[in-house]
Amino acid sequence: MDNGVSAGSTASTSTLGNIALGLTLLAFGIGHTGVLSGVTAANSVSLAMYVGGAALFLLGLLEYRGGNGFNGTAFAGLGVFWFTWAKGAGASVSEEAAGTFLVLFAMLALTLTLAASSGLFGQGVYALLTLSLLLLAIGAFVDGAGLAKAGGWVAAVSGLLAWYGATAALAGWPMALGRASGRAVAAG
Numbered sequence: 001m002d003n004g005v006s007a008g009s010t011a012s013t014s015t016l017g018n019i020a021l022g023l024t025l026l027a028f029g030i031g032h033t034g035v036l037s038g039v040t041a042a043n044s045v046s047l048a049m050y051v052g053g054a055a056l057f058l059l060g061l062l063e064y065r066g067g068n069g070f071n072g073t074a075f076a077g078l079g080v081f082w083f084t085w086a087k088g089a090g091a092s093v094s095e096e097a098a099g100t101f102l103v104l105f106a107m108l109a110l111t112l113t114l115a116a117s118s119g120l121f122g123q124g125v126y127a128l129l130t131l132s133l134l135l136l137a138i139g140a141f142v143d144g145a146g147l148a149k150a151g152g153w154v155a156a157v158s159g160l161l162a163w164y165g166a167t168a169a170l171a172g173w174p175m176a177l178g179r180a181s182g183r184a185v186a187a188g
Contacts, residue, residue, distance in 0.1 A: 048089075132155035
């Protein structure tokens with residue numbers, strides 16, 4: 001992610017896409033944790049549909065148009081996930097169907113984790129998303145509220161990481177993981 005980019009460039013859409021992904025994951029995750037009284041995952045449906053779904057899908061198309069196949073795939077694919085999840089929230093589906101849906105999109109998140117070329121930082125967002133979806137899926141299969149809560153915490157951390165990455169790109173903050181020896185691993 002570049003800091004001094006012109007409007008309409010793929011770096012701009014990448015930053016906005018990471019903000020949208022981060023905010024959606026954060027709301028979705030917090031809803032699953034139960035940490036805020038009266039706030040559930042169902043409360044994030046509107047945000048998931050419009051910010052995580054429609055906006056991410058549109059940003060994915062813009063990334064494809066700009067020649068960035070990875071972000072195009074990530075944003076469009078995750079936009080489909082969020083839109084579909086939001087449309088199906090509250091619907092009468094079996095726990096097995098819900099778990100299968102989450103496993104299928106965990107596979108997309110795993111693909112994004114393995115294909116991320118933006119270093120450990122970008123891989124971390126998608127790895128945490130993969131773990132979150134798997135925990136939520138297993139929780140759905142076994143009717144485990146504790147697993148769903150753990151999946152929510154992991155989703156919230158993934159959302160914070162995506163949000164930080166986008167904010168750091170805009171503000172020029174550090175996005176590298178360093179060692180005491182001064183060697184740094186690029187993370188953005």
